[in-house]
Amino acid sequence: MKSFSKNKKVLKVIIILIAISYFIYVIICQQKTLNSYKTEQGYVSSQIQEQQEHKNELAEMEANINSDEYIEQIARDKLDMYLPNERVYVDANK
Secondary structure (H helix, E strand, C coil): CHHHHHHHHHHHHHHHHHHHHHHHHHHHHHHHHHHHHHHHHHHHHHHHHHHHHHHHHHHHHHHHCCCHHHHHHHHHHHHCCCCCCCCCCCCCCC
C-alpha cells in the first residue's frame, strides 16, 4: 500500500514538473514572438512617419501649384522658358 501511495506522489510531482516546464516553454516562445512584433511595429511606425511627411509635402505642393511663382519656376526649370528681355547666362564649364 505504501509503495502505491509513494508512486502516486512521484507521479504527481512528475506531472507538475512537466506542466511547469511546458508553461515556461510557452512563455519563452511568446516572448520571442512579442519581440519580433515589437521590431516590426517599429519598422511600420517609421514607414508611417515617412509616408505622412510625403503626404504633407504633396499637400504643400498642391496648395502652391496654381501660384504664379510655381508656374514660373516650372517654366524656367523644365521648359527653359524665360521672361522677355531677360538675359540668360550659361556656364561653359559645366
